[in-house]
Amino acid sequence: MPSTIRDGDIVRHTDKTQQTYPWCKLFCDKETDPEGRTYYFQNLQTGETRSDEPEEGFWLWNYNTSTVHVAGLQETTAKDKRMIAYDIATSQAC
Numbered sequence: 357m358p359s360t361i362r363d364g365d366i367v368r369h370t371d372k373t374q375q376t377y378p379w380c381k382l383f384c385d386k387e388t389d390p391e392g393r394t395y396y397f398q399n400l401q402t403g404e405t406r407s408d409e410p411e412e413g414f415w416l417w418n419y420n421t422s423t424v425h426v427a428g429l430q431e432t433t434a435k436d437k438r439m440i441a442y443d444i445a446t447s448q449a450c
Contacts, residue, residue: 369415369424374400377429379414409433 378401386394391407397414398405409432416425 368428373429374415374424377413377415378402379410379412380417380424381414381430382417383419 378399379397380400381395381397383395384393386392389396393407396405396407397410398417400415411432413429413431416427416430417423418425
């Protein structure tokens with residue numbers, strides 16, 4: 357049985373997909389955030405927070421509904437950054 361549910365090209369949030377992809381991107385006010393951030397990532401299972409993007413997919417938080425946004429799972433750019441470094445640098449994996 358697949359661990360994600362797809363609606364077209366959108367991976368929808370379910371208990372199973374949250375276990376596989378526990379990170380969520382939350383937006384915040386730069387003026388009131390202690391670190392001056394405009395967003396951060398929070399693990400929905402552990403409560404851990406971080407400023408850097410996780411290497412796996414993540415959800416967007418919807419403050420109006422207090423749940424994950426219906427946009428579905430977001431793809432990380434971390435893998436793309438590694439590939440760009442590979443292509444531009446010495447053609448060796450970083």
